[in-house]
Amino acid sequence: MSQFLEMGGYAFYVWSAYGVSTLVLCYGLLRPYLDHKKTLREISLKRRQHKRDLND
Amino acid sequence: MIMKWLHKFSSPPYFYALSGKLIKWLSVLLVAFLAAGLYGGLVLAPADYQQGDSFRIIYVHVPAAWMSLFIYMVMAVSGTIALVWRIKLAEIVSVCSPPIGAGFTFLALVTGSIWGKPMWGTWWVWDARLTSELILLFLYLGLIGLYTAIEDKRTASRSVAILALVGVVNIPIIHYSVEWWNTLHQGPTVTKFDKPSIHIDMLIPLLNMAIAFKLYFAIALLMRSRNELLQREQNGRWVEEVLEGK
Numbered sequence: 001m002s003q004f005l006e007m008g009g010y011a012f013y014v015w016s017a018y019g020v021s022t023l024v025l026c027y028g029l030l031r032p033y034l035d036h037k038k039t040l041r042e043i044s045l046k047r048r049q050h051k052r053d054l055n056d
Numbered sequence: 057m058i059m060k061w062l063h064k065f066s067s068p069p070y071f072y073a074l075s076g077k078l079i080k081w082l083s084v085l086l087v088a089f090l091a092a093g094l095y096g097g098l099v100l101a102p103a104d105y106q107q108g109d110s111f112r113i114i115y116v117h118v119p120a121a122w123m124s125l126f127i128y129m130v131m132a133v134s135g136t137i138a139l140v141w142r143i144k145l146a147e148i149v150s151v152c153s154p155p156i157g158a159g160f161t162f163l164a165l166v167t168g169s170i171w172g173k174p175m176w177g178t179w180w181v182w183d184a185r186l187t188s189e190l191i192l193l194f195l196y197l198g199l200i201g202l203y204t205a206i207e208d209k210r211t212a213s214r215s216v217a218i219l220a221l222v223g224v225v226n227i228p229i230i231h232y233s234v235e236w237w238n239t240l241h242q243g244p245t246v247t248k249f250d251k252p253s254i255h256i257d258m259l260i261p262l263l264n265m266a267i268a269f270k271l272y273f274a275i276a277l278l279m280r281s282r283n284e285l286l287q288r289e290q291n292g293r294w295v296e297e298v299l300e301g302k
Contacts, residue, residue: 004098007110007131008103008108008109008110009108009109010108010109010110010174011172011187013110013113013170013171013173014109014112015063016170017113017117017166017167017170017171018113018116019301020129020163020166020170021116021163021167021168022068023294024159024162024163025159025163025272026160027159028155028156029272029276029279032276032279032280032283033279035280035283036279036283036286038280039283039286039287040286040298040299041153043286043290043295043299044299045244046290047296047299048197
């Protein structure tokens with residue numbers, strides 16, 4: 001296991017490359033996921049306000 | 057038949073519902089290919105006889121670089137379709153692609169730099185391959201900036217499509233840069249007409265990772281397109297049903 005982590009002496013390079021990739025790719029999915037929730041919230045809020053305005 | 061299906065698929069409520077299901081199924085596939093690619097690349101593949109274990113960076117670097125070009129082509133083609141036939145969905149695809157493409161271009165540059173340090177002795181050289189890839193990153197960022205800067209979404213999409221088309225000239229330059237100019241960057245080992253000059257045990261994980269990254273792009277693109285569609289069509293009646301079904 002420790003031999004695997006050492007990557008033949010290139011541990012720093014190999015793991016930092018994979019680390020950056022993991023961060024960037026996770027962010028790339030998290031961002032639209034959160035945006036989706038936010039968009040749904042905002043639209044439903046706007047619609048409710050619109051209905052209230054019509055009733056007044 | 058195909059046209060009929062395309063027409064149905066591009067209707068907003070149908071696309072919204074179907075893409076939701078697609079995202080789930082593609083995610084399962086993504087996990088499978090990613091697991092196979094990472095296990096094959098980090099554990100099963102033998103160390104390179106010249107580069108030792110540092111060559112394992114190839115499994116994120118090369119698929120990311122391929123994606124940076126592939127996404128650009130997807131964006132340019134859908135942008136053209138949007139310009140010529142005014143198909144809404146094509147427009148959405150072309151404006152949702154740049155952020156994903158920028159991510160992969162950034163990764164190709166960073167992982168390449170991390171690989172370059174132990175192999176070439178430097179993080180960066182201003183050679184043709186690296187410079188043209190950096191220009192690609194700026195192109196993507198420019199497209200994102202252009203889209204957010206223009207208020208009217210239809211006008212913004214059209215501007216993005218036109219700028220994307222102008223930038224297409226950079227794509228063959230990136231691909232052939234290692235053959236046209238002298239460079240530190242190694243030549244292609246897979247994408248050439250000859251037999252790939254890479255051992256099969258090293259090649260299979262690379263192909264798995266390439267498929268995984270394609271799936272990732274499809275998922276990210278569908279997610280972003282759904283958001284864009286919701287925002288553009290927020291007054292449509294089908295959105296009401298989406299909100300109720302939530």
